[in-house]
Amino acid sequence: MQFTIEIGRYNPEGKYSDAVSREEGYPPPWDKAPPRRYQTYTVDLPEHAVVLDGLIAIREYQDESLAVRCACRSAICGSCAMWINGHAHLACKSKLQEFTKNGKTRVESPPSMPVVRDLVWGMDPFWQKHHAVTPWLEPKQPMPGPREEYRVPNAAMENLIQEVSCISCGCCLMDCESFAINDQFLGPHALAKAYRYAADPRDATVQQRLDHDGHGGGIWDCTHCYECVQQCPKGVAPLDQILKLRKMAVDAGFTKNPGTRHADAFAESVRDSGRLNELTLMPKSTGFFNIVGQLQTLPSAINMLRAGKLPPIVHHKIPGVQRIKTIFQRVGGRFKK
């Protein structure tokens, strides 16, 4: 079967290949990248062929200058992550046939990452974040003897299986929307890793792992876009792990952050009226005494008021609100009052 593959090649003229800086203004980095040079190849492969088969065939028989990184060819090593038709995928797990759109498949390095050459992108941002979360166990128990291991009940580990399947491929980070505008953000895979150790019953440093109050880049900087869940080839669902980490942090008393205030204000409004009260949500989330924060939101509030868009000052309760109150009394946990 004939497949056409369009490959984003290294562009020596462009700054594109340098580490991308998100410091000097906001458009996501790809908006500033110089135009890519795309080169088109045609390969003849069986219909079950994957993108990586195509790339290897090109490198072996058509163009030995093409740089591709791969090893296991079976979705285990994580080295072949790249952008295929504009999203992060493993080349060895993506069937050419499924990815052929309008007669071709477009393959390139992720624009959110520094490029080394062609399809080989620099993983420094990925590993920096990885190391920043202390990705190892800090054991509580004394070191076990030479023929023993740290023992742990099976049930306590079941919860971690999802994260443990991570192969460090970087698919999640390269498509993460918070990372795109904020390179301080720890990102999906590192935060999922942080959860993996925070939830490990053998770890002695859980409190430090959960403390994200007051520093940028942590659990509260995720924008909940689900790109990482969508793109992870191993079902790690990083956002789900981040949300568990948020819950653990709040339960452990790390509540001095707008995220927790937001959740509390939200829950209070639903509990008392059955619905969201947008008028008090903003001030409560920013913190009533955070005057600077309040003032920042003022221009928008005025604009909305002028347009006649602010919610009614008298917040109406839904009919049957008693039902909602009863549900909160039963399963509301810390939101009961």
Place this chain on the structure above:
Amino acid sequence: MKVAFYPGCVSKGACPELYVSAKAIAEPLGLELEELTEAPCTGAGVLSEQNPELADSLNGLTLAMAESKGADVMTICSTCQGVLSNHNYHLQRDAARREKVNATIGDQGYRYGGKAKVKHLLWMLFEDIGLDRIRGAIKRKLTGLKIAPFYGCYILRPEEYLGLRERPERKTYLEQLITLVGAEPVEYRGATKCCGFPMLTFNREKSLAMGGSHIVEAKEKGADMLVTPCPLCHLNLDGQQPDAAKVLRKDIGVPIFHLPQLLGLAFGFSPAELRLNHHVVPTASALEKVELKV
């Protein structure tokens, strides 16, 4: 067709123009809206994250209310759709989880049997109402308008809960609809990205930058306006646009329409009937293209 209408808090709060326009287009679409007036807020994902059992119970109650009416739930918000789809996905498959919900809500007059379907208006247009009916209702072609679609995260991801694996075409409905009303869809990356709303209260500047940069991209690709099926996206893209412009140090000024406003315009309603005069970013520049005034 009778639907259990779930308008969501935002359409009854900061985006009344959405509520009004959704009600307006119901008749030409042949929709009989039975509003779920006693249904609670979905919790917008915030409650699901902090207290999954509570969110299961609240959303289970909504699903049970729709089930007892014998109609599908119709949402008009990507976020409501995402949260309800997520809980429904689990409650339909996991009988134990459903029983837990019923133990909490059972004496409140409702039980959830796992039968309710939840569909955004955008999906219903294609899957239940049908293109013929829509075509028949069009009185005004919006020829000459270039429109950038903006879906909102929760109507696209995660695909599994939203039934997008079985129906991948749901990812193209906005573009199809724009073409159907005679306008031209603008292709740009931002269409499927996040507007930044969930971060607005935690990290205001980044949130504004995120939403703003998608509008700028659409504008650079020639868009006269954006259309979105999500009022939370609308709050960030329209309500916060002047602030986003300051953060990005750019002039933006691109009007953002709600999905029912776009349809309403094509169905011949006047801009005022759709409250197009109640936006933060004036809609006049887009309306001019089809020779209308606010």
